[in-house]
Amino acid sequence: MINFTLRQLRYFEALARYGHFGRAAEAAAISQPALSMQIKELEDSLGIALFERGPKGVRLTGFGEAFAERAREILRSVDELEDLARASRDRLVGRLRIGVIPTIAPYLLPTIIHELTRANAGLDIYVRETLTNNLIRELGDGRIDAAIVALPVSEPSLTEVALFTENFVLVRPVADAGRPVPSADMLREMRLLLLEEGHCFRDQALSFCNIPSARPREGLDASSLSTLVQMVGAGIGVTLIPEMAVAVETRSASVAIARFDEPQPARTVGMVWRKTSPLARQLLRISEIVRESAAALPTPVA
Amino acid sequence: MINFTLRQLRYFEALARYGHFGRAAEAAAISQPALSMQIKELEDSLGIALFERGPKGVRLTGFGEAFAERAREILRSVDELEDLARASRDRLVGRLRIGVIPTIAPYLLPTIIHELTRANAGLDIYVRETLTNNLIRELGDGRIDAAIVALPVSEPSLTEVALFTENFVLVRPVADAGRPVPSADMLREMRLLLLEEGHCFRDQALSFCNIPSARPREGLDASSLSTLVQMVGAGIGVTLIPEMAVAVETRSASVAIARFDEPQPARTVGMVWRKTSPLARQLLRISEIVRESAAALPTPVA
DNA sequence: TTTTCATGATAAGAATTCCTGATGATCAAT
DNA sequence: ATTGATCATCAGGAATTCTTATCATGAAAA
Known part of the structure; x- marks a missing residue:
């Protein structure tokens, strides 16, 4: 059974380079007998001589030369692998699979994809957009590394950090623009358009209005905030959206935006990951980048 | 200082494959704690986690996957290197540099190049043709691996094995074809054509005639047996050639060949190599191939 | 819940490997 | 012959690696 070690390859390389046990041993920072033994062991395990010993030094055999060529290649690969490890130690590298809820x-x-790739060249980001429940499950299965969702998640196996809190704003037809802002109770009596079941944002909106989420409601639910805003523009009703969505969603729809009186409805958005994830340190840094990116987003004047 | 071992790489590969310490340890034929320790050591030396431990097994991290890809490549190269060694153990492989004297x-x-390459596919044969002195020097310098020369060489640092003994035959003009074969003494009085100084064959011929080789001689010396035979054909004199040369050299020249009476002049041809050469075993086998090749050569009828 | 089971981590001692320093053997040059 | 240089060998001790036994943790089952 042939079985040499990287150490032997390194010693071999030194001896091939110097052609002299004493000097090669010095270069390898070991004693000459240690080098002799390792070389001998290597040759024995290979069953073929690598060097030809002479009184004035040693010389590679024909096989030794072929061996040296491949050995150097292996040592180079090993060095590169070590470099890869060094380079990856603090930087996030490779693949980051992150899930984000649709709202x-x-x-x-x-913004955050741009910031992350800027800060970590060579990072491949995979994004998964789905409902919170799915994200939590996929997190547990190791299908994604982290998720950005509304807090709290309350899974003991997950670490959660808060990123920012965002208010919800009222979206109503432009005709209503000047009218007073309705209270939560008034809202309950209005035709309130909501997202489909499963979206946490739906539950948050209902909760603000003190409406039990289980209660069946008349009217169609939308599958995206964009659709909701379009429906408001068409005069079907009113809705709530997170303020972060205002800039994008009201660009092409003629609707009016209004802030609620204090206490405004709001939600806390955070990032979660498995407590056991070895990426914990990097994920914490990423959460900071995300927080800064979010803070830099334009706030709607309302 | 990062410094992992091939052993750790192999263990890592097993664990990456099985995703389970117990089964990977079994596959690697070690105990589970031993595997745990080596993986831990590997991760510590890299300064970055390779696996994420979970209660139902382990899973590669993103970095672990990148690492695994390169690690597998290294292990493959190592396997190939071992294969190379195994394949080279008995077979002669790579480069065989062999010197042969011009006669x-x-x-x-x-013949022998044909036989050697037939028996050892993948063997590159380099041939050096020069005088014995040069061959011996180049042998000592490690510029060639073996030499085929006339024995004895009497260098204590060299191993010599006899290959075959060949007689010398007389080459004379066709006009002399029927005449009795001259004795060594008679030969001394004839116009004997010889090779230049430095050829051992010149000395062997002179020795047969009991002529001191130091004595200056009239007439031009030839640089090859071929020229010698041509000169004989032109009627300039007579010469001796080894019987092995007869078939080739008398093909196109009109000369007569005659064997001497016993004891015929002869020389022993052998192969020599450095005693320290690690190719010794293979060279001995090669010498046998050469011996057989020589024996198979057609003997002149004379 | 409590128990049980599976999994990886840890600890202690034994086996193995590796290294150092001293010495030996060989060869070449003086 | 003597000296100097070179590589091999040896013995003892240091370092590494392995095994067995045991622990800690979390998940599944009762």
């Missing part, structure tokens, strides 16, 4: 993704992702 | 080379080389 955040379209507004936050362009 | 043998043209007659023996075609």
Whole structure:
């Protein structure tokens, strides 16, 4: 059974380079007998001589030369692998799989993807956009590395850090623009358009209005904030959207935006990952980048 | 200082493959704690986690996957290197540099090169044709691996093995064809054509005639047996050639060949190499191939 | 919940490997 | 012959690696 070690390859390389046990041993920072033994062991395990010993030094055999060529290549690969490790130690490298809920993704992702790739060249970012429940499950399965969702998640196996808090604003037809801002109770009596079941934002909006989320509601639910705003523009009703969505969603729709009186409805957005994730340190740094990116987004004047 | 071992790489590969310490340890034929320790050591030396531990097994991190890809490549190269060693153990491989003296080379080389490459596919044969002195020097310098010369060489640092003994035959003009074969003493009085100084064959011929080789001689010396035979054909004199040369050299010249009476002049041809050469075993086998090749050569009828 | 099971980590001692320093053997040059 | 240089060998000790036994943790089952 042939079985040499990287150490032997390194010693071999030194001896091939110097052609002299004493000097090669010095270069390898070991004693000459240690080098002799390792070379001998290497040759024995290979069953073929690598060097021809002479009184004035040693010389590679024909096989030794072929061996040296491949050995150097292996040592080079090993060095590169070590370099890769060194370079990856603090930087995030390779693949980052991040999940984001649909009511955040379209507004936050362009910025944070840009910031992350800028800060970490060579980082491949995969994005998964789906409902919170799915994200939590995929996080547990190791299908994604982190998720950006509304807090709290309250999974003991997950670490969660808050990123920012955002208010919800009222979206109503332009005709209503000047009218007073309705209270939560008034809102309950209005025709309130909401997202489909499963979106946490739907539950948050209902909660603000003190409406039990289980209660069946008349009217169609929308599958995206964009659709909701279009429906408001068509005069079907009113809705709430997170303020982060205002800039994007009201660009092409003729609707009026109004802030609620204090206490404004709001939600806390955070990032979560497995407590056991070895990326914990890097994920914490990423969460900071995301926080800064979010803070830099334009706030709607309302 | 990062410094991992091939062993760690192999263990890592097993764990990456099985995703389970126990099964990977079994596959690597070690205990589970031993695997745990080596993986931990590897991760510590890299300064970055390779696996994410979970209660139902382990999973590669993003960096772990990049690492695995390169690690597998390294392990593959190592395997190939071991294969190379195994394949080279008994077979002669790579480069064989062999020297042959000019009075043998043209007659023996075609056959033995053919035989050697047939027996050892992948063997590159380099041939050096020069005088014995040069061959011995180049042998000592490691510029060639073996030499085929007339014995004895009497260098204590060299191993010499006899290959075959060949007689010398007389080459004389066709007009002399029927005449009795001259004795060594008679030969001394005839016009004997010889090779230049430095050829051992010149000394061997002179020795047969009991002529001191130091004595200056009239007439031009030839640089090859071929020229000698041409000169005989032109009626300039007579000469001796090794019987191995007869078939080739008398093909196109009109000369007569005659064997001497016993004891016929002869020389022993052998192969020599450095005693320290690690190719010793293979060279001995090669010498046998050469011996057989020589024996198979057609003997002149004379 | 409590128990059980599976998984990886840790600890202690034994086995193995590796290294150092001293010495030996060989060869060449003086 | 003597000296100097070179590589091999040896013995003892240091370092590494392995095994067995045990622990800690979390998930599944009762």
